Amino acid sequence: MFRVYEKLGAVDAKSKRLGLVRTETDYLRALQDAMADMDRCAEVEVLKTLGDVNLEKGRHGKNPEKIDRAMVLYRTALLRCNDADVGESLEYRYNYAEKLRLGKESIASSSYEPLTNAKRMSSFARVAETFLHPDRRLTISGNKENLLIEYTKIVIEGIVNDDNMLETEAIKSLGDEYLKRGKETRNAPCLTKAAALYNTALARCQRFQGTVALIHRLLYTARIRQEMKTIINKSLKPRVQQQQGRVRPRDFPVTSPNTGVIDDSTRGQRTNMSYEDHLTAGDSALADGKLDVAEQNFASALRLIHDPNKPDRCKEADCLCRLGDVYVHRGKRTKEGRKFTQAAALYNAAMARTDKNKHSVTKRLQEIEQWFLQYTANVQRNHVPSDSAMRQKKRLGEMRTRAKSQLDDIDQQHNPYQYDEDDPVMIAVEAERAEAVKALFKNIARDRQELIKNLVDECIVTLGPPSCKYAFIGLGSQATELVTPYSDLEFAILIEDGKGNEDTRRYFINLTHYLHMKVINLGETILPSMAIPSLNDFPEKDGFFDSVTPRGFAFDGFMPWASKTPFGRDRTKTKPPVSLIQTPAEMAKFQQLEVSVTEGYHLSDILRRVVFLTGEEALVTEYMKELKRIITDYLISRSQSRLCTMQMLWEHWEQLSTLEPTGQLLNVKKDIYRFPGVAIEVLALCCQITLASTWSVINELKETDKIHEDNATHLTVLTSISAELRLRTYLHSGGQQDSMSPLTQMKYQSKSQEVSETTLGLISVFQIPDIQVLFRYYCRAIPLKKCVLDSFRDQSKFILQTKILDVSHECRGRISRKLFLYGRAKHHLKAALAEAGSDMIKRSDILDELGTLWAFFDDSKTGVEVNEESLIIRKSIFGDNTAHPDIAMSLINLGSSWSKLGDHKKAISYYEQSLKMQKTIYGDNTAHQDIAVSLQNLGLSWSELGEYNKAISYYQQSLTMQKTIYGDNTPHPDNALNQHVTTLN
Incomplete structure (x- = not known):
């Protein structure tokens, strides 16, 4: 007070x-x-x-x-x-x-009576009229201070009259005035006040339209602030370089007069040097102490022979060892711990490529540890135990073996896939399996915590104890209890309040470097994560792809979008450096709106869900109390959660809008694993739940009656399936390999080319228990995705209003078709057609899909008939002469069916009708995917008729449009097809 x-x-x-x-x-x-x-x-x-x-x-x-x-x-x-x-x-x-x-x-x-609810009702017209006179009078007079007072008076009028619209519009107007001043005068405090006022209005706004407008203003204010910072940084950069010529970001090598930096002209003169020439020049420069010249030569030699398709691993290893030598010398010169860890990563990458000189490289790794202790940590130690890394590798291996064994036990004891998909017993057994998977992941999280604690204890024994209390807190999947034995290590350090002096921070930075070195020596840190400038200098250069080093238990990378370790993030072009070594109170400040908007909500999201790893647990308790105080504050909690939710929905829109599998190679992390986590995080934000564990969040949603018990079970099953698939993928691949396919081989019967489940070989890249796993996942994911956006707007007691399990024939039919299970797809879609009854829109959609199946994999004539029936229904619904996307799609499908029958002229007729309709819908000169597909289809049909010039013309139009949509250099199958065909001209 x-x-x-x-x-x-x-x-x-x-x-x-x-x-x-x-x-x-x-x-x-x-x-x-x-x-x-x-x-x-x-x-x-x-x-x-x-x-x-x-x-x-x-x-x-x-x-x-x-x-x-x-x-x-x-x-x-x-x-x-x-x-x-x-x-x-x-x-x-x-x-x-x-x-x-x-x-x-x-x-x-006679003149005054208390306000009634009827008289409190506001309207846009009344609110506009209230603002009209002060706006007109005071804007003309130029008295801006009085204008602010008038707006504040209107805030009071809104409060007194219980007029929420009036109050929030007045606060918004105050924000607008500060935003205007901030833009005109480039005054950052004015922008800060504008953001705070918008946030206050957002916290009190009870109208969805008002909420959207305020969120737009907040995001716009953040963008203006960012643009101002960029302009200021650009204007200051020349002066800073002149005044502080020796100061460089940590990302770049520190140079001295004898380093002999290579300028652009020198590089241009040396482009004809061979691999051997670069090695010789690099060795000479290293001997002379010209570290930058040596690094550039060794990196150039590596680029010459680095071909992921035809790797020369011995030569790559040779270059990487030499680069490691450069970073050892740089570490001795600068005494920066990061240089020694970069050297360790380079040596480990070399060992992953060849067994040649393995003994000498191992010896160098031991020497690096001694040099780090001597030069960076100022600790004298004559001998470093050689078995430390082997002991920890053994523990990690045992953890993985145990996880695989437990998965095998789960398969034996809880197998819901032995039952028919319509058997009600299946749901009960699925729930039992989900609980077993949950217990497995909790065990993995505990095992990893113990491993991390042992590694930290080893480091502290060597460096000596810190001068204050501390706590390591796990972030990301470690906190959510969805971590695997191969997941990255994401963590931060809490330190005792009042002890955050330079010496204490330096100790914990050195401790983190030492821990990083021990983790690197487990041999599972890929080089791009180390952000070595000559190989991967983010974001400008990202040229070295490390496909050889196993990707497993490693620190979160130094890339600007990662950096979830105590090192934090280095200074970027637009943002100051961020440290994740903080007192509980300072760490909690990342949740404040001002910091969240500046840093991006991803960091505040990550730091909201934490778990104790080692040290003083009381500091974690203190942090959680401070966290809860900030994020449940009345003024900011509602708006902060809405903003975080809005940002999360925006970032993951592709996943949320794609409701079905693609039928292509599945990325377990992107397509399957991340969605349940995103969905549950959105639900937690809507309900202001601050628990870290995903399993605990689901339980809290159930206990607080935010979701029904059945939906809580379905959320647990969905999460367990996604987590299990990811774990199985990693165990099978021996590392973080996220791509998998349940469909790598298809066999067709020679006569009718009929595809059925008896003739479709389903060979998985890893051992999934049963193809039904994917069905049961998508039968829950699809309805959940439809509910997520509703939960953001819905203010009712239950945030999931409908059951998130859709086992209808229509849903299963579409999943089957997307997974190329055409026999099963036809079976379900036929049954769905019978269930559709008189629902004409649903009937036309199902007929459209059935027609496509028949046309391409069964009976093309029947396919034509079914597609024609779908077209007739759609024209009866939308109008015979109406341009509608569904009618255009039916025309495309009919064209494809006639093309399959060999009548390409008829196909062209339907494609042209479709193209004309799409241009009417989307615009004659608009780049749209549907138009590009019609152009491509016309190219295919004219090509079949031998009209190659016409075909190439359509392909070129389609290619130009695809590049406009996806980007000129973006890999895309449609781009590739059109590019290939047009180059044949």
């Missing part, structure tokens, strides 16, 4: 001299500042004082309306108050005003 008294001291002193009524404007200005600073305590105090102002006016003027206003202001302040003493004072004031109101006769009864 001292801070509040300090803020309002001057106004209070003035009111004592002049009286409350004469200082009302000063208190309105104080209210405006409190909202702009998001200072709820000050806001409550000002509302209380404004209530006193109205009470004094009502008492002296015998005006019951003013007393009523005072009561509303007291009540509003009480609702927004967290302080018990202030709350007691407000209750006393309210009761006193109420007695005063009842004790006076309403002498103004």
